[in-house]
Amino acid sequence: MSYSSLHQFGWSNLFMQQLSYDELCADDTIDNIFRITAIHRNRVEAMGVNGEASIIVPPQFQPVSQNLAVGDWVMAEMANEHFRLERILEPKNRVRRINNGLPQVIAANVDYLWIITSANEEFNVKRLERYLALAHEFDIVPAVILTKTDVCDDLDHYLDRLRELGADNVHALSVNTPGTVDVLHAYMHEGTTIALVGSSGVGKSTLVNAMFDLTLPTREIREDDAHGKHTTTHRELYFAGNGVAIIDTPGMRELQLYDSEQGIERTFSSIVELGERCRYSNCGHDNEPGCAIRQAIADRVITQAHFDNYLKLVKEEESQKRRSLGAHVVKEHTREYFKKIHSSNKVKY
Ligand SMILES: Nc1nc2c(ncn2[C@@H]2O[C@H](COP(=O)(O)OP(=O)(O)OP(=O)(O)O)[C@@H](O)[C@H]2O)c(=O)[nH]1
Numbered sequence: 001m002s003y004s005s006l007h008q009f010g011w012s013n014l015f016m017q018q019l020s021y022d023e024l025c026a027d028d029t030i031d032n033i034f035r036i037t038a039i040h041r042n043r044v045e046a047m048g049v050n051g052e053a054s055i056i057v058p059p060q061f062q063p064v065s066q067n068l069a070v071g072d073w074v075m076a077e078m079a080n081e082h083f084r085l086e087r088i089l090e091p092k093n094r095v096r097r098i099n100n101g102l103p104q105v106i107a108a109n110v111d112y113l114w115i116i117t118s119a120n121e122e123f124n125v126k127r128l129e130r131y132l133a134l135a136h137e138f139d140i141v142p143a144v145i146l147t148k149t150d151v152c153d154d155l156d157h158y159l160d161r162l163r164e165l166g167a168d169n170v171h172a173l174s175v176n177t178p179g180t181v182d183v184l185h186a187y188m189h190e191g192t193t194i195a196l197v198g199s200s201g202v203g204k205s206t207l208v209n210a211m212f213d214l215t216l217p218t219r220e221i222r223e224d225d226a227h228g229k230h231t232t233t234h235r236e237l238y239f240a241g242n243g244v245a246i247i248d249t250p251g252m253r254e255l256q257l258y259d260s261e262q263g264i265e266r267t268f269s270s271i272v273e274l275g276e277r278c279r280y281s282n283c284g285h286d287n288e289p290g291c292a293i294r295q296a297i298a299d300r301v302i303t304q305a306h307f308d309n310y311l312k313l314v315k316e317e318e319s320q321k322r323r324s325l326g327a328h329v330v331k332e333h334t335r336e337y338f339k340k341i342h343s344s345n346k347v348k349y
């Protein structure tokens, strides 16, 4: 079996180069390489060249939710007829969030984030901005996909709002309008990993089923745990026939931003740039004279809602930092943050 047979699951040189010379020489190394498809309390489900396997996670990698995510590449050894996790390969990226005050990893090695929204009352620019910030923070290429354009009376309204987002990849389509989904083929090459986000009912499953050789099963799988009790678990990564991996996790839907300062800056780059032009370096963008942000809102260059959402995300980011790092660090962080916004750092008259 050659390593190229792992490409369909997303294997690349990034992982290959983490193997030692001895590992590369050994014939059976490839049988011990897996990509995680589901996470449980003490074990993970994974895909390898010989098919699916269940891998026991020993104590040094616990708690599983903080150390491993769907999409991770791992190495495991067979012991007593069970695979045991030995090593986690350094990922290309990892999506994190805070859950009950603790950082949790929810997905790893993601190439594209398909941010799905529908052309109806579900549509919400603030939510889209939040998802864009998430993608930027974790180095994932975002694509905003507007669905259900076939049942919408005023498509221009939605297209205008999308334009205001300033995102690079924006697509409007409907599974009922032949040809409109074809633009998405540009994202679908062998070895690519696409994660889906979007509210319930926007058409995520419908789109995946239309685009891929794959039927998304019902999300909840009943199974027996070690004590014979029923637990509900989630399968979260699927491989489509064309070698594309799809990540669809509840965690992504409940996302809160974590350590997302850079993502916020990139998503709201126009606001950050405007802030540098305020007359006073410590401008609170409230009623100060010479505030470039207030002026831009008055001139309709940016909307009040866009600025409010920016402030909300900055505040959310700070309160999460406070919870996870302690108040002292947040104070320092906030100072640095605003220093950066006012990097020109001089008062202009
Ligand atoms: N008219 C129209 N209906 C669509 C389109 N895409 C999806 N739908 C319908 O929207 C409803 C919800 O679609 P789903 O694919 O189940 O939505 P989802 O985002 O996967 O929802 P969850 O699984 O709850 O997260 C279904 O009744 C679909 O038939 C579309 O392009 N046009």
Ligand SMILES: [Zn+2]
Residues within 6 Å of the ligand: 275, 278, 279, 283, 284, 285, 286, 288, 290, 291, 292, 293, 294
């Ligand atoms: Zn200002």
